[in-house]
Amino acid sequence: MKRKFWNWMEDENTLYLDGYIAQESWFGDEVTPKLFKDELVSRKGDITLWINSPGGDVFAASQIYTMLKEYNGSVTVRIDGIAASAASVIAMAGDTIEMSPPSLMMIHNPMTIAFGEASDFEGAIEMLNQVKESIINAYELKSGLSRVKISRMMDDETWFNAKKAVELGFADKILYQKEKVENQGGGEPPILMDSYMFDKRTVALNLASKLEKVKPEKKSPAIQAEKQLDVAGLLNAVREIVAEELKGKVDVESLRKRLDLLNKTTKIWR
16 A cells, blocks of 8 residues: 555645655655645645655656646645755745755756767757756746856755755745844843855865965974975865866765875874
8 A cells, every 4th residue: 555645634734745756656655746636636725735855856846846836725835854856846836935943955956867879868968958947947936046056056966954045045934933033131142043055066165275274383394394285285186076076976086085185184184
């Protein structure tokens, strides 16, 4: 028997989208457009959609996104765990998007597997480019960010927490957070969540920037020269790894370079 991924409450229409998104169900626990539609068309009134999904098939996600946009009531999307990849596209269909404080959102470029001759691979590249543009349509419509900025964020596989998602326009509200009030009574101000965004390029370039500012300790000229060579070599290693990441190259040699980079970093900061 297939496990239902929804749960319609008696007093309210509440849906839990939890799991991998696919066109067809192979293991009985995937979220498919057909199963989703069968339940959605029978509903009336406003609905709340909770999302915790790593993503999946972008075409299936596009269908579910469109179903939600066409729904005849208000749709509130709430992210309680993660809305990554294709799941983040579905989230954009919400009239209101709310995120739990520890939840995350991730956007990246679409991926596929291709087989054949050169023309087949050229066709796959063109298809991926068009799919990316279609995904940007959903992000742009919700966030209001420029297509260029969204494209770069997808290139970098960008992760952001609830506050950053609200800042960027990918979400509207953080759940359970009290409204900001002026601290009129004195004392300690309320603690607010930090805005946080992670992508591979930014982290690597920030590390490179810090390394450029490293100064050897004032010891003997020989030790200073050795430390300076270590920093220069480390910078080159960081730049090489960044270049490989941007090309999508992750293999045994790349992992070896990362371990070597970690060892060198430890040596410099001892």
